[in-house]
Amino acid sequence: MATPRWHGAIAVLAEMRRSPGTTRAAVAQRLGLSSGSATDITARLRELALLTETPAAAAGRGRPTTVLAPHPEGPVVIAVDLRYEDWRCAVAGLDGRPVVLDAAPHASRDPEQVLEAAGRAVRRAHARYGDRVRGVAVAAAATVQHGRVVQASSLGWGPVDLTPLGVPGVPLRIDNDATLAGVAEARDGAGAGAGTALHVTVEVGVGGTLVVDGQPVRGATGAGGEFGHLPFGDRTLRCPCGALGCWDPTVDGRALARHLGEPPPSDPRTYAVAVLRRTDPAAVAAVARAAQSLGRGIAGLVNGLDPEVVTLGGLAPPLRAAATGAFAEAFTDGLMTFRRAAPPPLRPAALGDDAALHGAAATALDAVLTEESLSAWARLRGV
Numbered sequence: 001m002a003t004p005r006w007h008g009a010i011a012v013l014a015e016m017r018r019s020p021g022t023t024r025a026a027v028a029q030r031l032g033l034s035s036g037s038a039t040d041i042t043a044r045l046r047e048l049a050l051l052t053e054t055p056a057a058a059a060g061r062g063r064p065t066t067v068l069a070p071h072p073e074g075p076v077v078i079a080v081d082l083r084y085e086d087w088r089c090a091v092a093g094l095d096g097r098p099v100v101l102d103a104a105p106h107a108s109r110d111p112e113q114v115l116e117a118a119g120r121a122v123r124r125a126h127a128r129y130g131d132r133v134r135g136v137a138v139a140a141a142a143t144v145q146h147g148r149v150v151q152a153s154s155l156g157w158g159p160v161d162l163t164p165l166g167v168p169g170v171p172l173r174i175d176n177d178a179t180l181a182g183v184a185e186a187r188d189g190a191g192a193g194a195g196t197a198l199h200v201t202v203e204v205g206v207g208g209t210l211v212v213d214g215q216p217v218r219g220a221t222g223a224g225g226e227f228g229h230l231p232f233g234d235r236t237l238r239c240p241c242g243a244l245g246c247w248d249p250t251v252d253g254r255a256l257a258r259h260l261g262e263p264p265p266s267d268p269r270t271y272a273v274a275v276l277r278r279t280d281p282a283a284v285a286a287v288a289r290a291a292q293s294l295g296r297g298i299a300g301l302v303n304g305l306d307p308e309v310v311t312l313g314g315l316a317p318p319l320r321a322a323a324t325g326a327f328a329e330a331f332t333d334g335l336m337t338f339r340r341a342a343p344p345p346l347r348p349a350a351l352g353d354d355a356a357l358h359g360a361a362a363t364a365l366d367a368v369l370t371e372e373s374l375s376a377w378a379r380l381r382g383v
Contacts, residue, residue, distance in 0.1 A: 006371045006374055006375070008031075008033070008037065008041045009041055009044060009045055009050070009374065010369055010370075010371070010374070011031050012027055012031070012038070012041050012042065012045065012051075012068075013045065013050060013051065013094060013369055014369060015027045015030060015031065015068075016051060016068045016069070016070075016094065016095065017094055017095055017096050017365065017369070020069075020095045020097065021067055021069075022067070022068055023056050023066060023067055023068070024038055024039075024042055024053065024066050024067075024068060025038075027068065042066075042068070045071075046071070047383055048374075048377065048378055048381055048383055049071040049073045049074050049381060050070075050071055050074050050075070050094065050374075050377070051068050051069065051070060051071050051074070051094070052068075052069050052070070052071045052072065053066035053067065053068060053069075054066060054067050054069065055067070069095065070093035070094040070095050071093075071094075073132070074093060074094060074132065075093070075094060075132055075133075075134040075368055075377055076091050076092060076093050076129050076132050076133055076134070077091070077092055077133070077134060077135040077136065077137060077361055077364035077365055077368060078090070078091055078122055078125050078126070078129075078133055078135070078136045078137070078167070078364075079091070079092060079098050079136075079137050079138075079139070079357045079360035079361045079364065080118055080121075080122060080136070080137070080138045080139065080165055080360070081139045081177065081356045081357050081360065082114070082118065082138060082139065082140045082141060082142075082162075082165075082177070083141050083177065083203075083356075084141050084154050084155060084203060084204045084267075084269065085105055085106065085267060085269065085270075086103060086104060086105040086106060087103065087104065087106070087114065087117065087118040087121075088100050088102070088103040088357065089101055089102040089103065089118060089121035089122055089125060090357050090361070091125055091129065092361035092364075092365070094365065094368070094369075096188075096358065096361045096362050096365055097358075097361075098354065098357040098358060098360075098361045100357070101121065101124070101125055101128075102121035102124065102125070104117060104121075109155060109156055111155075111157050111160045115160075115162065115164045115165060116164070118165055119164045119165050122136065122165050122166075122167065123167075126167045126170075131380055133167060133170055134170065134171075134364075134368045134373060134377065135170060135171050135172075135173065135364035135365070135367055135368055136165065136166055136167055136170055136171070136172045136173070136364065137172075137173040137174075137175070137180075137360035137361065137363055137364035138162055138165050138172070138173070138174045138175070138360065139175060139176070139177040139180045139181075139356035139357065139359065139360045140152065140162065140174060140175070140176060140177055141154055141155065141176075141177050141203070141204070142155070142157065142160070142176065142177075143176065143223055143226060143241075144174055144175055144176045144179075144222060144223065145221045145222050145223040146221055146222055147173070147174050147175075147222065148161070148162075148174065149161075149162055149174065150223070151241065153205075153239070153240040153241045154203075154204040154205060154240070156240075162174050171364075171367055173360075173363055173364055173367070175222075175359075175360070175363065176207065176209075176225060177207070177356040178199065178201050178203075178207025178208050178209060178225060178313075178356075179207075179208075179209040179216050179218070179225050179359070180355075180356045180358075180359025180360050180362075180363065181199060181201060181313055181349070181351070181355035181356045181358075181359050182197070182198075182199030182201075182208055182209035182210075182211050182216060182225070182311070182313075182355075182359070183209070183211055183214070183215075183216055183359040183362060183363065184351050184355045184356070184358035184359035184362060185197065185199050185211075185311040185313070185349050185350065185351060185355055186199065186211035186214060186311070187211075187214050187362060188350075188351070188358065188362075189311065189349060189350035189351045189355065189358075190309070190311040190347040190348065190349050190350040191211065191309050191311045191347070194307070194308040194309040195212065195213055195308060196210070196211070196212050196305075196306070196307050196308045197210070197211045197307055197308065197309050197310075197311060198210050198211075198301060198302070198305055198307035198309070198310045198311070198344070199211065199310075199311045199313060199349070200227060200297075200298055200301065200310060200311070200312055200313070200316060201312070201313030201314040201316060201349070202251055202252055202294065202313075202314045202315040202316040202319060203252070203269055203314045203315065204252055204253070204254075204268045204269055205228040205246075205248035205249070205251070205252055206227050206228035206247055206248055206251055206252070206294075206297070207225065207226070207227060207228055208225055208227045208301075208313075209224070209225035210224075210225070210305050210307065227247065227297070227301060228246060228247050228248035228251075229241055229243055229246045229247070229248060230246070230247050230297070230300070231243070231244075231245040231246065231247075232245075232246075232247035232250070232293070232296065232297045232300060233245045233246050233247045233248070233249060233250040233293070234249075234250060237249050237250075247293070247297050250290065250293040251290050251293050251294050251297070251319070252268050252269070252272055252290070252315070253265050253267075253268030253269060253270075253271035253272035253275070254268050255286075255289070255290045255293070256271065256272055256275045256283075256286045256287065256290055257271060259285070259286035259289050259290070260275070260282055260283065260286050269315065272315055272319075273315070273318075275287065276315075276318050276319065276322050284323075287319065287322045287323050288323040288326040289326075290319060290323075291319050291320060291322065291323035291326045291327040291330070292323075292326045292327065292329075292330040293330070294316060294319055294320065294327060294330075295320070295326070295327040295328065295329070295330035295331035295334065296330040296331070296333070296334045297334075298310060298331060298334075298346070299330070299331045299332075299333070299334025299335045300334060302335060302339065302343065302344060303334070303335065303336050303339065307344050308344055309344050309345050309347060310344050310345070310346045310347070311347050311348075311349050311350075312346060312347065312348055312349060313349035313355060314349075317348040317349070320346075331343075331346075
């Protein structure tokens, strides 16, 4: 628990992060602070270069209030999104809003080359922001166990050391991209306000997470949420992960190619986008089969996990929209009878392709907004 010195400060910073553009008066009201206490805390935070205040828009008579925002010289975190086809490097202040600084498609699938390219971007960001960088978080399209990549089947990787993406002396967090996207959607996106939110995304395969009170359910080793490797698929199909019958290859671009009698695509996501745009009978039938598999699998997850809301990311919303009837029938038929009268709402993700970056920034900032980290920042500032 934070000491009195930091308790109010951490609470104010958390409110600023939770509600960008909030006013000092609104924060004081939500936290039950007197006007004087709120003034003292924000003055201290300005002195520490943790927040800044600007006049809010006039709202009638009365003393003008101020809008709280991250200080322009305050702490930042670096977020890296290591995806199937490319990588992106962003920076976020205490409001958790990532700004992409650098991005590039993979010139090679060789992990050393990928990490060298992304690592150079991280080093450039560190050179730009210096000691203000208080954390680095990586969202990886991979299975992550105990904070380490143990398999990235879509990239053709086995265990890969991602420490080249870190910064000396700065904490490095590594997590699955779908897990981080789910955290972002549960906290600030389509699942905001729900205590238990299920996130399901389709990219190259299926991923996701269950988020309870803003935190992902990671399992015993951190590798939870590999929904695409549940045996919801065809038992005759061997998944690149090594298992038989995975859900993954029955939903994405590989499934569409197989239904169309075409060779496996080198880029399943781009291939799927192209097929979803087609209107010929063969493509429509292939999409319907993939949508049925998606709906049936989500029903199974709802039966087992009992979420308040389901957020759908990546290609899941367009796949559902392209075969609404097939998806709905499979989803409803897959639900236990007692759930059918009031199933959880299925909502398109609100943060789009940036969800994993938002989640990476959010989890890195969780570690920044602690008494230990803020005390270290105060020492750095000489305050």
